[in-house]
Amino acid sequence: MHVCLIDDDPRLLETLQRGFHDLNHTCEVFSSPEEGLARLTGTDVEEPDVLLLDVMMPRVSGWEILERxxxxxxxxxxxxxTARQEVEDRVHGLELGADDYVIKPFAFTELMARIRAVLRRHGYQEAIEIGPLIIHRNRPKVECAGRQVEVSPREHAFLELLASHPGETFSRTDLLQKLWDLHFDPGTNIVEVLVARLRRKLGTGGSGIIETVIRQGYRISLPEEPTE
Known part of the structure; x- marks a missing residue:
């Protein structure tokens, strides 16, 4: 799951980002509402699965962000x-297009339950199935050809990323940024090592499902359509 969080409270940002990362979810955080708004209204950007917004922020409110x-x-x-509990505020937020309204302070478990409920209403898939591969999105669980495969959080994130964009090729630079948060080339073969390890774990049942695109990167190989 890809979460985008905009809030001017640095402690809350750190706490929630750590909580999402512990569950193997991607969490972008913005303490500046202007930067968050620019990210979410830009062109050719990856849209997050869910957006979390504070209401009262300096210069640009959460209401204005969602409206735009x-x-x-x-x-x-x-x-x-938000800490604003007035019924009028909740109604206003929902009328602007919000799906839920969580009152601060809240437990992280409650927030996750509310997020999952909202995503289910939007048709979010709890698991991605491509050929023999099943990737569970809310926990690091992978099945291949009917057997469970033990994967690390980063291996799971790699498979989920590629499976969420079937047929799309991700370059080495893309993967370093998205999986390691590295915006430079560390001069190591960490991507290649991860791919080789995953291929061994998937075994013959997942043979060829992680496809190398020469001089471009990696993608999930789509199963062939049956012929008449």
């Missing part, structure tokens, strides 16, 4: 995280 996002036609599931 919805004006672009984007329907990203969104939840407000």
């Amino acid at each position: 996002i919805r004006a672009t036609g984007r329907k990203t599931p969104a939840l407000y995280l």
Whole structure:
């Protein structure tokens, strides 16, 4: 799951980002509402699975952010995280296009339950199935050809990333940024080592499912359509 969080409370950002990472989810955080808004209304950007917004922030409120996002036609599931408890505020947020309204302080387990409920209403897949491969999105569980495969959180993130974009090729640079948060080439073969290890774990049942695209990167090999 890919979460985008905009809140001007640095302690909350750190706590929630750590919680999402512990569950193997990607979490982008923005303490600046302007930067978050620019990220979410930009062109040719990857849309997150869910958006978490504070309401009262300096210069740009969470209400204005969601209103401007919805004006672009984007329907990203969104939840407000706020200490404002007035019924009028909750109604206003929902009328702007929010899917839920979570009152601070809250337990992380409650937030996750609310996020999952919202995503289910939007048709979010709990698992991705491609050929013999099943990747569970809310926990690091992978099955291949009917057997469970033990994978690390980063291996799971690699498979989920590629399986969420079937047929799309991810370069080495893409993978370093998305999986290791490295915006430079460390001069090592960590990507190649991860791919080789995953291929061994998937075994013959997953033979060829991680495809190398020469001089471009890696992608999930789509199963061939049956012929008449």
